[in-house]
C-alpha cells in the first residue's frame with residue numbers, strides 16, 4: 001500500500017530535471033516489464049520547451065508501426081452517470097442492486113463480495129473505504145463510486161505511487177467541485193476529516209487523473225449474453241506522456257485486457273515529438289481551444305489552430321447571416337484569441353465574438369441535445385430540411401450529425417438511406433484527408449462503415465458480382481489495420497477481413 005506522507009503528494013516543479021526524468025523512466029520501464037517494454041522501442045522521454053516532458057522518436061517510425069504498448073497503473077469508474085448498474089470491482093452487469101456486505105456502500109456482485117472468499121479483488125479497497133466509516137451503510141452511494149478510481153491509488157505499491165506522483169497534476173479550477181470535494185460536502189464519511197493526509201493524497205490523485213487519464217472500457221456480458229461496454233477511466237503513464245497536437249501523429253486503441261496499443265498514424269522522423277490529440281479530430285478550432293484550456297490548462301497554438309480556414313475544412317466556420325450572401329463563411333479573424341471578431345470571407349460582414357458564441361451554442365444545443373437522439377429518418381430529415389438552412393455542410397455540428405446517421409443507418413435500412421450513408425462516409429473521409437490526418441482511428445471506423453454499406457447496396461441492387469472492387473478492399477484493409485487490436489472493434493470485422501484476405 002502507498003505511503004501517504006505530505007512530501008510524497010506535493011506537486012513538484014522539478015519533474016523535468018535530467019535526473020528526475022532518468023529515474024522516472026527507470027521506474028516506468030520496471031512497471032511495464034518485459035512483456036510491454038523492449039529496449040528496441042522507438043521512443044524516449046525528453047523535455048520540450050513550453051510542453052514539459054514528452055515522448056520523442058529515437059528513429060524514423062513508419063506509418064502504422066507499433067510505437068508502444070502500455071497498461072493502466074490505475075483504472076476504475078469515471079465521474080459520470082452510468083445508465084446500468086455494474087459490480088464496482090469486476091464491472092459485471094447487476095440486474096438487481098446488491099450492496100457489498102462489507103459496508104462500503106458500493107454495488108458488488110456475489111463473486112467479488114467480501115464474504116465470497118477470505119480475499120477478493122475488492123477486499124482491500126473495501127477496507128480503505130470502511131476505515132473512513134461510511135454513514136448510512138445500507139444505501140448505495142454514487143459519490144463513493146465516482147471517487148473509487150482515486151481511492152484505488154491508496155493501494156498502489158511504492159514503485160507505482162512514485163510513478164503516479166511524478167505525473168503532472170493541475171489543480172482544479174476554482175468553480176469545479178471534484179469527486180473528493182463531493183465526499184466532504186455530502187458528509188459521506190464520519191472519519192475523513194479536512195486536512196488529513198489521506199484527503200491531501202486523494203486531492204493530488206484527482207489532479208493527476210484529470211490531467212492525464214484516458215477513457216477506456218471493459219466489455220462485460222449480462223445474463224442473456226449481450227455485450228455491454230462499461231466506460232472507465234484509466235491512467236496510462238506512457239500514453240499520458242504524449243503532449244497534445246491538433247494534428248497528432250499517433251492513434252491508439254485499448255484491447256480486451258485494457259492494454260493500450262499506440263501506432264503511428266503518420267510517418268514520424270527521428271527526433272520529432274510523438275503527439276496525441278487530446279481533443280476531438282472533427283471539432284472546430286474554437287471548440288478545441290476552449291476544451292484544452294479548461295480541461296488541460298494550456299493554449300494550443302499549433303498550425304491547425306492558427307489557420308483561419310482550418311486547413312481548408314472550415315469545420316468551425318458559420319454560415320453568413322446575410323440573406324444576399326448564401327455562400328459566405330464566417331471565420332475568426334484571429335483563431336488563437338477567443339475574443340476575436342469573426343468576418344465573412346465573401347461579403348466582409350463582421351460579427352462580435354459574443355454573437356458568434358451564442359450562435360454556436362444554439363446550434364450545438366439543437367444538434368447535440370436534440371437532433372442526434374432522433375432515429376435515422378429523423379436525423380436525415382433534420383439534416384436536409386433544417387441544418388442546411390442555418391449551418392454549413394462542413395460545420396462540425398453538421399459533421400457530428402452525419403456521424404450519428406452513419407452509426408444509425410444499418411443493414412436493414414432502405415436503399416435511399418444506405419446511399420446517404422455512403423455519401424456521408426466519403427464526405428468525412430475527405431475532411432480527414434484535407435487535414436492530412438493520416439491513418440487515425442476515425443478513418444478506420446469510417447472505412448469499415450463504407451465497406452459494409454457498399455456491400456449492402458451491392459446486395460440490394462443485385463450487383464454482388466462487382467463487389468468487392470479494389471477500392472472496397474482497400475477500405476476493408478484500412479479498417480482491419482486500424483481497428484484489429486481494439487477490444488470493441490465491430491464483431492464481424494475479423495471474419496470479413498479473413499474472408500477477403502485483408503488480414504495480412
Ligand SMILES: C[S@@+](CC[C@H](N)C(=O)[O-])C[C@H]1O[C@@H](n2cnc3c(N)ncnc32)[C@H](O)[C@@H]1O
Nearest residue numbers: 050051052053168211212240241243244296298
Ligand atoms: C498528459 S500531460 C502530458 C505530459 C506532460 N508534459 C508532463 O510533463 O507530464 C498534459 C499536460 O502537458 C502539457 N501540454 C500537453 N500538450 C501541450 C501543448 N500542446 N502545449 C502546451 N502544454 C502542453 C499541459 O500542461 C498539459 O496539461
